[in-house]
Amino acid sequence: MHAQIAGDAREAGLREATREFVERHAIPREDPALAHDVAALDAVTRELRDLARRAGIYAPQLPRELGGLGLDWRQRAGVLEEAGRSFLGAPALNCAPPDQPNMINLLQQGTPAQQARYLMPLVRGEIRSCFAMTEPAPGAGSDPSMLRTVAERAGGGWVLNGHKWFISGAVGAAFAIVLAQTAHGPTLFVVDTAQPGYRLVRNIGSMDGYQVGGHGEIVLEQCAVGADAVLGEIGQGFAYAQARLEPARLSHCMRFIGRASRAMEIAQHHAAQRESFGQRLSELQQVQAMVADAHIDLHACRLMVRDCAQRLDAGLPVKHESAMVKVFVSEAVWRVADRAVQIMGALGVSDDTPVSMIQRELRPFRIYDGASELHRATLARRIFSQQLRP
Numbered sequence: 001m002h003a004q005i006a007g008d009a010r011e012a013g014l015r016e017a018t019r020e021f022v023e024r025h026a027i028p029r030e031d032p033a034l035a036h037d038v039a040a041l042d043a044v045t046r047e048l049r050d051l052a053r054r055a056g057i058y059a060p061q062l063p064r065e066l067g068g069l070g071l072d073w074r075q076r077a078g079v080l081e082e083a084g085r086s087f088l089g090a091p092a093l094n095c096a097p098p099d100q101p102n103m104i105n106l107l108q109q110g111t112p113a114q115q116a117r118y119l120m121p122l123v124r125g126e127i128r129s130c131f132a133m134t135e136p137a138p139g140a141g142s143d144p145s146m147l148r149t150v151a152e153r154a155g156g157g158w159v160l161n162g163h164k165w166f167i168s169g170a171v172g173a174a175f176a177i178v179l180a181q182t183a184h185g186p187t188l189f190v191v192d193t194a195q196p197g198y199r200l201v202r203n204i205g206s207m208d209g210y211q212v213g214g215h216g217e218i219v220l221e222q223c224a225v226g227a228d229a230v231l232g233e234i235g236q237g238f239a240y241a242q243a244r245l246e247p248a249r250l251s252h253c254m255r256f257i258g259r260a261s262r263a264m265e266i267a268q269h270h271a272a273q274r275e276s277f278g279q280r281l282s283e284l285q286q287v288q289a290m291v292a293d294a295h296i297d298l299h300a301c302r303l304m305v306r307d308c309a310q311r312l313d314a315g316l317p318v319k320h321e322s323a324m325v326k327v328f329v330s331e332a333v334w335r336v337a338d339r340a341v342q343i344m345g346a347l348g349v350s351d352d353t354p355v356s357m358i359q360r361e362l363r364p365f366r367i368y369d370g371a372s373e374l375h376r377a378t379l380a381r382r383i384f385s386q387q388l389r390p
């Protein structure tokens with residue numbers, strides 16, 4: 001009981017410190033000119049990480065032994081939500097994808113040598129990384145069994161050939177965790193991006209912004225790596241990719257609840273000032289309904305996330321629940337941001353406030369980490385096969 005109270009007090013303090021950090025340091029550094037400028041984003045992130053360390057809020061998701069805050073999932077929810085209010089918050093705290101889930105893979109599957117070489121510099125924020133699974137057609141997208149990147153044994157090591165795209169963080173990444181097919185099944189490889197045969201083709205232009213390292217297209221041509229590049233066991237690549245996705249999705253939900261709630265805060269402030277036909281927007285029933293619906297959506301999002309977090313903390317399986325949370329939250333935060341745009345009129349679609357970028361950033365969340373349709377299909381299959389009661 002005492003431990004619970006102490007944990008809650010610590011979480012409340014960290015949440016408050018994160019909110020203050022975001023207001024004081026992250027939001028003032030946001031700039032639409034930064035949104036697609038990978039080099040400038042890197043520079044700002046480095047600067048913010050130093051400040052986050054000094055504020056005692058760096059790496060909330062990492063164990064204390066690694067220099068993190070050692071928060072459990074439930075405690076993390078509030079801190080990641082506060083960090084997520086700014087585009088720059090999660091990178092500043094080094095709890096943004098793809099580095100965050102890559103740290104999970106390296107922690108769980110990495111050898112001591114891989115952890116020393118890749119995990120520790122990642123934890124310290126000295127390098128960045130990416131996770132390369134998706135391929136352009138006819139390769140793997142929603143259906144991972146369409147994987148075409150191959151790794152073949154050569155000498156004592158492996159040679160990789162393949163084509164990946166939409167790989168977040170790829171520009172400037174020091175290493176990539178690459179999913180490739182081997183004779184013994186799909187396998188994860190840690191590949192140095194400086195390795196001959198690894199080529200970044202381009203940074204793909206996209207509707208979202210502020211992705212540190214952009215979204216890269218990568219080609220692997222006769223890319224030779226050592227036997228020590230295998231991450232975990234050969235043939236377990238899908239299982240490891242799946243295992244990282246559940247917590248990664250939940251963390252995304254936490255951060256994006258913060259982002260959507262900020263969009264609505266801005267819209268509410270606008271509605272309280274702006275007049276139309278002799279009334280403030282906040283006095284118009286249809287505007288009031290949009291605001292109320294946004295609060296209902298956000299409340300439901302927070303409760304669903306918290307429930308899933310508690311299950312993770314209790315060591316319970318969350319396959320079913322995390323899929324439901326991901327579908328609901330990705331669609332609800334989009335609705336919230338969309339209402340914020342609507343309430344603000346032309347100002348809402350301009351770059352004069354962060355609201356339009358928040359909405360653009362939230363749209364792809366219904367596609368990555370499993371498209372909504374894919375999750376619904378899987379949920380329905382499980383519901384019918386296990387005769388789950390509603």
Ligand SMILES: Cc1cc2nc3c(=O)[nH]c(=O)nc-3n(C[C@H](O)[C@H](O)[C@H](O)COP(=O)(O)OP(=O)(O)OC[C@H]3O[C@@H](n4cnc5c(N)ncnc54)[C@H](O)[C@@H]3O)c2cc1C
Pocket residue numbers: 098130131132133134135140141142143165166167168169208215364367368369370371373374377
């Ligand atoms: C912003 C962003 C960042 C990303 N970052 C990464 C990254 O870092 N690393 C990485 O490997 N990948 C990344 N991706 C890729 C992402 O994982 C894929 O986009 C996703 O898996 C879907 O694959 P796809 O785009 O090929 O779409 P497809 O597989 O071609 O699917 C297209 C659409 O078809 C429908 N669909 C597909 N399958 C089904 C089904 N079974 N039932 C019903 N409908 C279905 C869905 O509506 C889906 O949106 C990123 C994508 C985006 C947009």
